[in-house]
Amino acid sequence: MKPTIYHLSHIDLDGYSCQLIMEYTPYKIHSFNANYGAEVVERLNEILELLKKSDEPSLIFITDLNLTADEAKWLNREVDRLNEKGKKIQITLRDHHGSGQECANKYDWYFLDTEKSATKLTYEYAKEVFELDEPEWMSKYVAVVDAVDLWHQDEAENFEYGKVCMRLVTETRELNRVVFGDEDRKYKVALLKEAAQMVNVESANILLDEKIHTLKKNFFREVTDDTLDNLATRFIVKLLGSKMKTMTIYYKGYKGFLSYGVGNTSIIGNGFLVTYPEYDFIVDVSTRGTISLRANNKVNVAYISKEWAGGGGHPNAAGGRIQGFKEQFRYDKVKMQIENLIHAKEAIAGKLEYKAD
Numbered sequence: 001m002k003p004t005i006y007h008l009s010h011i012d013l014d015g016y017s018c019q020l021i022m023e024y025t026p027y028k029i030h031s032f033n034a035n036y037g038a039e040v041v042e043r044l045n046e047i048l049e050l051l052k053k054s055d056e057p058s059l060i061f062i063t064d065l066n067l068t069a070d071e072a073k074w075l076n077r078e079v080d081r082l083n084e085k086g087k088k089i090q091i092t093l094r095d096h097h098g099s100g101q102e103c104a105n106k107y108d109w110y111f112l113d114t115e116k117s118a119t120k121l122t123y124e125y126a127k128e129v130f131e132l133d134e135p136e137w138m139s140k141y142v143a144v145v146d147a148v149d150l151w152h153q154d155e156a157e158n159f160e161y162g163k164v165c166m167r168l169v170t171e172t173r174e175l176n177r178v179v180f181g182d183e184d185r186k187y188k189v190a191l192l193k194e195a196a197q198m199v200n201v202e203s204a205n206i207l208l209d210e211k212i213h214t215l216k217k218n219f220f221r222e223v224t225d226d227t228l229d230n231l232a233t234r235f236i237v238k239l240l241g242s243k244m245k246t247m248t249i250y251y252k253g254y255k256g257f258l259s260y261g262v263g264n265t266s267i268i269g270n271g272f273l274v275t276y277p278e279y280d281f282i283v284d285v286s287t288r289g290t291i292s293l294r295a296n297n298k299v300n301v302a303y304i305s306k307e308w309a310g311g312g313g314h315p316n317a318a319g320g321r322i323q324g325f326k327e328q329f330r331y332d333k334v335k336m337q338i339e340n341l342i343h344a345k346e347a348i349a350g351k352l353e354y355k356a357d
Contacts, residue, residue, distance in 0.1 A: 003057040003090065005029045006047045008040075010064035010118070011177070013166045014149045016188045017119040018063040018094075020196065021138070023189065025130040031185055033177065034329070040065060041074070042329040048078055051089055062093040064118030066100030072107055094121040096150075117142075117149040141196040160205040165195050168212055174220075174232040176261045178331055179247075180239055191215050229267070236262065237271045244276075249335070251342050254280040254299050260334045261287055266317070269294035285334060289325025293318045307345050 007022055009015040011033050019031050030050065034043040044060075051058055060079070067075065079089050091109040093100075096116055104112035113121055123142045126132040147155040148162025168191055175184040194215050198204050213228065220231035240247070240259060249256045255278065262268060262284050269282045273296040280298040285291050291309055293301035295316045302318040305311035311320015322341065328334045 001057055002027055003059040003088075004054070005059045005061050006032070006050065007061045007063070008032045008034060008043055008047065008065065009062070011035050012064070012149075013162070013169045013192075014118050014145055015064040016169060016185070016192055017141070017145045018122040019185065020189050020192050021119065021122050021126055021132070021142075022061075022130070023193075024133045024135065024138070025126055026133070027130060031182075033181070033185055034065065036065070039329045040067070041071060044071075044075055046330065048082070051082060051087065055087075057088040058090070060089065060091045062091070062095070063122050064095060065093075066095050066097040066112075067093070067103055067110070069102050069106075072103040072110065076107060076109075092125075094118055094125055096121065115150075117146040119145040119149070135197075137196050137199050140199040144199055161199065161208070164205045164208045164212075165192065168192065168195055168208070168215075171212070172216070174216070174228075175236070175239075176259075176263075178329060178334070179243075179260050179262060180236075183239060187219055190219055233264070233267055233271055236268055237275050240268075240272055241276055246331070247335070248279075249283075249339065249342065251304060252346060254304075256280060257282040258335060258338055259284045260328075260331055261285070265292040265294055270296070283338075285322070285325070285338065287327045289322040291320055291322060308341060 005022070005027050007019060007029050009018045009031070015033065022029055032043045032047060034040045047060060060075075075091065079091055082089055093110045095112055096114050096118055098114050100110065100112050104110045111121070120142050123138070127134070143155075144158045144162045144165065146152070147158035148166055153159050169188055172188050172191060175187055177184050195208055198208055201207055217225070217228050217231055220228070220235045222234075240257065244257070247258055249258045257272065257279050259282065263286075265282070265284045269284065269292070272282050273279055273294060277296070281293055281295040281301050281304065283291055283293045291305065291311070293305055293313075295301045297316065300315040302313045302315055305313055305318035305320045309320030309322045311318060313319055325337065328337070
C-alpha cells in the first residue's frame with residue numbers, strides 16, 4: 001500500500017520545484033511550505049496533528065529545509081511515540097545545507113548532499129522510489145534550478161534561466177501564504193510548470209522575462225480580461241467567500257470577516273463587502289498587529305478600531321495597532337488571539353451602538 005505523503009518544503013524556487021516534481025508521482029500528497037525558524041516547527045506540528053487522525057501508512061517528506069538538532073530530536077521523538085501507538089509513519093529529509101550535518105550524522109532519515117540542490121535530490125529520489133512519470137522537460141529544468149540555487153555561473157544558459165525562474169517565485173506575492181496556503185502553492189507551482197515547459201526554447205530567459213505578467217494574468221483570469229490587480233482582487237474576494245465558515249467573527253452583534261496579512265484592504269475589503277452584503281465589516285490584521293477595517297455604511301468601524309487598538313479613522317475606513325499581538329503562521333491561532341481580544345473588549349465596554357452616522 002502506497003503511503004500518503006506529507007511534503008514540507010521551503011518557500012523559494014528550490015523548495016517549490018521539489019513540489020512540482022512530486023506532482024508527477026502517483027501518490028496522495030498533502031503539501032506544506034515554511035521559511036526557516038519557528039514556522040518549520042509550526043508546519044510540522046500541523047502535519048503531526050493530521051497524522052494523529054489518520055490510520056494510513058504515511059511519510060513525512062521534508063525538502064530544502066535543514067532542521068536544527070533540537071528540531072530533529074523533537075520530530076524523531078514525536079514520530080516514535082505515534083508509531084508506538086500503532087501508527088505507521090516514516091520520515092525522510094532531502095537537503096543540501098551544510099548546517100544540517102550534525103543531524104545527518106545522527107539520523108538515518110536525514111539525507112544531506114551539499115553538492116546538489118534539493119530539487120535535484122528530490123528528482124533522483126522520486127525516480128528511485130516514487131515511480132516518477134517524468135515529462136521530457138524535467139531533467140533540463142532540474143539542471144536549471146540546480147545551477148541557480150548552487151550559483152553555478154559557469155553554466156551560463158541554465159544559470160540565466162534559473163535567475164528568471166527565481167524572480168518568478170519571489171515576485172509572486174498576490175496570495176497570502178497563511179490564509180491561502182494551498183492556493184498560493186498551486187499558484188507558484190503552476191507558474192513554474194509553465195516556465196519548465198519553456199526550458200528548451202531559444203533565449204528562454206528573455207522569453208520568460210517578457211511573459212511573467214501574462215502568465216500571472218492567465219492564472220487569475222476566469223472569463224473576461226482585465227488588469228492583473230483587478231483579476232487578482234476578484235480571485236481573492238472569491239477565495240475569502242469560500243472561507244466564511246472559518247473566518248467569520250462577531251463583535252457586539254455585528255458580523256465581521258477576519259483576514260490576516262491579505263493587505264490592500266481598500267480594494268479587496270470593499271470588494272468583499274459589496275459581494276457579500278451579509279457582512280457588516282471586514283478587518284485585516286498584519287503580522288505586526290496593525291489592523292485595517294472597512295465597512296459599507298452598516299457600522300462605524302472607527303469606534304471598533306478605537307476599542308480594539310486605540311485607533312480611529314472614518315465610519316467606513318479605520319485602523320490601528322493591537323498592542324502585544326504575536327505573529328502567527330497559522331490562521332486559527334490568529335483568530336484565537338482576535339477572539340480573545342473581542343471577548344475582553346466586550347466585557348469591558350458593554351454594548352454600544354456603532355451604526356454609521
